Amino acid sequence: MAVMERRILGLSALAIAIPIATFAVRDFVPPLRPQPAVSSGGTRYSPSPVPFRFSPLGGPVVGLPLITNVQIVDFTGDGQNDVLAADALGNQILLLQRQPDDSWRESVLIPDVMAPAHLTVIDIDDDGDLDILVAILGNIMPDDGVIGRVELFENRDGEFRRHVVLDDVRRVADVQCGDFDGDGRIDLAVAVFGYARGQVLWLHNVGGLEFREHELLNAPGAIHVPVGDFDADGDLDIVAIVTQDEEELWGFENQGDGTFVAKRLWMTLNLDLGGAGLVAADLDGDGDLDLVLPAGDNLEDFDAYPQPYHGCYWFENRGNWDFHMRRIGDLGGTYAAAVGDLDGDGDQDVALVSLTNDWLQPGNASIVWLENDGMQNFTPWQIGSRPLHLVTVALGDLTGDGRLDIVAGSLNVRRPHRHVGRISAWFNEGSDSR
Ligand SMILES: [Ca+2]
Ligand SMILES: [Ca+2]
Ligand SMILES: [Ca+2]
Ligand SMILES: [Ca+2]
Numbered sequence: 001m002a003v004m005e006r007r008i009l010g011l012s013a014l015a016i017a018i019p020i021a022t023f024a025v026r027d028f029v030p031p032l033r034p035q036p037a038v039s040s041g042g043t044r045y046s047p048s049p050v051p052f053r054f055s056p057l058g059g060p061v062v063g064l065p066l067i068t069n070v071q072i073v074d075f076t077g078d079g080q081n082d083v084l085a086a087d088a089l090g091n092q093i094l095l096l097q098r099q100p101d102d103s104w105r106e107s108v109l110i111p112d113v114m115a116p117a118h119l120t121v122i123d124i125d126d127d128g129d130l131d132i133l134v135a136i137l138g139n140i141m142p143d144d145g146v147i148g149r150v151e152l153f154e155n156r157d158g159e160f161r162r163h164v165v166l167d168d169v170r171r172v173a174d175v176q177c178g179d180f181d182g183d184g185r186i187d188l189a190v191a192v193f194g195y196a197r198g199q200v201l202w203l204h205n206v207g208g209l210e211f212r213e214h215e216l217l218n219a220p221g222a223i224h225v226p227v228g229d230f231d232a233d234g235d236l237d238i239v240a241i242v243t244q245d246e247e248e249l250w251g252f253e254n255q256g257d258g259t260f261v262a263k264r265l266w267m268t269l270n271l272d273l274g275g276a277g278l279v280a281a282d283l284d285g286d287g288d289l290d291l292v293l294p295a296g297d298n299l300e301d302f303d304a305y306p307q308p309y310h311g312c313y314w315f316e317n318r319g320n321w322d323f324h325m326r327r328i329g330d331l332g333g334t335y336a337a338a339v340g341d342l343d344g345d346g347d348q349d350v351a352l353v354s355l356t357n358d359w360l361q362p363g364n365a366s367i368v369w370l371e372n373d374g375m376q377n378f379t380p381w382q383i384g385s386r387p388l389h390l391v392t393v394a395l396g397d398l399t400g401d402g403r404l405d406i407v408a409g410s411l412n413v414r415r416p417h418r419h420v421g422r423i424s425a426w427f428n429e430g431s432d433s434r
Helices: 010-017 019-026
Strands: 052-056 067-073 082-087 092-098 104-111 116-122 131-136 148-156 159-171 171-179 187-192 199-207 212-220 237-243 247-254 259-267 278-283 290-295 311-317 322-329 333-339 349-353 367-372 378-384 390-396 406-412 423-428
Touching: 019 171, 052 092, 052 199, 052 378, 082 423, 092 116, 092 131, 104 131, 104 322, 131 187, 148 171, 148 187, 159 187, 159 199, 159 212, 199 247, 212 237, 212 247, 212 259, 237 259, 259 322, 278 333, 311 333, 311 349, 322 349, 322 367, 349 390
Parallel strands: 067 116, 067 390, 116 171, 333 390
Antiparallel strands: 052 423, 067 082, 082 092, 092 104, 116 131, 131 148, 131 171, 148 159, 171 187, 187 199, 199 212, 237 247, 247 259, 278 290, 290 311, 290 333, 311 322, 333 349, 349 367, 367 378, 390 406, 406 423
């Protein structure tokens, strides 16, 4: 998930008052196609040819839920996928398990985490059970205080023991894992989003669940830090989307021993782009890791409207840290993306969710998918128009039928407060089964 707001700059305020003039000067990212014929600029599409059945998951909607992250993983190890969610209203981590009658039972896995932003599930101590790393903002609202943390919850027979892995930092938006220096211990990559100040860090695991901190970049606004071998040389690298003062994509090339060379891979002069996350996936199936960027975070605007440059950007890995950008999807207020083969035809498709797609216009899409024709030409299809305010999405098979289902979470931080959601699922009822 991304962090809620950028700095409220003079230019952003101007953009609210005179969006057309501002756009003409500042937009350097060409739109994919002319905007749909909705005066507000909201986006909607034809119904998905793959049928999806909507269902809320877990507990009821009470108040205005703030779900910041959802993941689909077999956490309990019974061969059936569960859902994990970060709840910044209850300040807790939730586990949702499918029951024999197909209902979903929700329980609090971990209480007392202050504004969790992101979860990472991994067996970090290699003892055969899954542990949880939590990126902790401390406050989802603008705050430059040293209130961020990374906490590790070590699984001890189903009880979780808390270890503070990193504190004395500003708001933390993401933590990811990899053995960067090849010593057999799992290290961490950390996005310290901050506010006016922030960082990208890596934390060296020195044993005994102790970590030593190294800075990779000093800039505010890092949202996600995916880990992968992006240059295919056998070691794990780190990439980061940085979207506060700038809108930039960074790579940190591992030299093989845990020393990194920083590279700015891409930037745009459109400082309102609103990069909202970053997903590493081999979208074109050619064996290397590409990057997918959902863009449309405009929470800094008091009255947020969809913009023609919102949507989904694909960075095709062409080797040697050359990433070729192409806009592949148009969705106002796009906040998160997930990659998977939703129609079971063997190629990778993309699911997108929206935080602000002009909700005053009923029927605007809150969730869509981009169908890949196998040649990376993408056709958008609408899955649903409610609930509104979706900021996180995950794909996985929830029912064991081999089809990819979808889970998303709602962050109800602004009006309109109707069609209020919490944790939602769309069950894939397509006829194609792999
Ligand atoms: Ca473990
Ligand atoms: Ca590498
Ligand atoms: Ca690729
Ligand atoms: Ca497909």
